[in-house]
Amino acid sequence: MHINAIKINSIDNVGIAIETLHKGDSASFKDGKTIQNITIHDDIPFGFKFSLENIAKGESIIKYGLQIGIASQNISLGSQMHVHNCEGARGRGDLGGKSK
């Protein structure tokens, strides 16, 4: 199986394309000792992220085993995950000092 994506930590809910993936492609990545395959629903350029599960609005986005942001809308399995559907939770001066 040709590996074209990576999942960094076992609890991550996003993967990273290590080559450009197109809508309908199968993303193949190592997950521990096994190889996982999921169908991609968007074009994902090299280095961009896609969701490894259905993520509901308000849930944590996990990469490197840590929270990197919050889903700003529902994200379905295999969709691209970037600024259009994920927000940072830190350094949010725009929220008037309230942490999100």
Next chain:
Amino acid sequence: MKTFLGYPRSNGTFGTRNWVIVIPAQREVSMLACKIHEMVNGTQFLMIPGYWGRSKEDRKVIARTMIGVGLNPNTAGVLIVSAKKHFGYPEINNDLLMENIQTSGTPVREVILEDVGGFYNALGEGVRLARELVLEASRVHRTSCSIQHLNLSVKCGVSDATSGVAGNPVIGMVFDKLIDAGGTAFFSETTELIGGEQMIADRAVNQQVRQDILNAVHNIEEKVKSIGEDIRSINPVPSNIAAGITTLEEKSIGAIAKSGSQPIQGVLNYGECPTKAGLYFVDAWMSAVSLPLTYAAAGSQLFIFQMGGGDLPEKYPAMPAVSSPVVSPVMYVTGNKETYAKADDSMDFNSSSVMDGTLSIEETADNMLECIIDIASGTWTKSESWNYRDQLEYYLTEPCF
């Protein structure tokens, strides 16, 4: 024991380069100092920022940074250029520079414009003294020494997905190996601890250092809140977002990987130098025109710029970016095979084999350490072949008046 060929200094340190620096003690003699430097091979010029109207604290930062660069093991001699004795604020003056830099045993000379009869005479006298210093420096020859005398510093830039997965982890592993050998290493970029600060704080050697790390992050996050902006409109920078980095937290966790896994001995402020070996965090602005200067002041003899490069022009080589740390070379490395292919005339090392699993992080780190030892021993970095010195900005945080 791994070794490199370094220039031995009288205080027991070893340089990777052998520069004489010309330092103006006041803004008013910046041009004079720069012209002396332009006339004498083997010299570098240390610019002095505008300090009139700056607070005492900022003036102290400027002075300790200048002194630190004078004390760097790569500095073989210093020429201080001054308008007159005791001119200006007490925190920045020729005597202070002279006394502090001389403590290392580095040869220091001084030319005072008023004492030698004005600009033209000072230019001639300065050139004469600078020539004496470079000839003296040239008599120092490289000798084999342990890499425990190596002091590395790092910044990551134009970050993309390869930075957190390949580029930065390889540097982290190099740092781990250097610290194991008794060496010293620095990382910084306080804003880019936000989201991953607990991992860093957990590696502090004691409670005080732990608190210093958390305070540094808290203070910078409060600052962005005070200006009412979403940090994402500032950092990640547009190039990061264009290359797939979504949030600051994501960038931070990837960036932190370059610090490796060793205990953190302390938090340094801008321009400060540690008193013992080990890994340190420098609380500073992430800019490539600012960090190299504080690293040089902290004694770093080699500065590593880890580039992602995903947002660089697609079909043309990367513009040669040259950030001058005054006396210490800058080494460019990347974990992105496209960046390396586009810019192999700017890049000194390619760690992209980690991305596709061809080589492990550890194998790549071993190769990078050999490359570092080679550069430390005298091989030029690609950027050293350019006759260009980038601007430098001291990180001054207080208001101006």
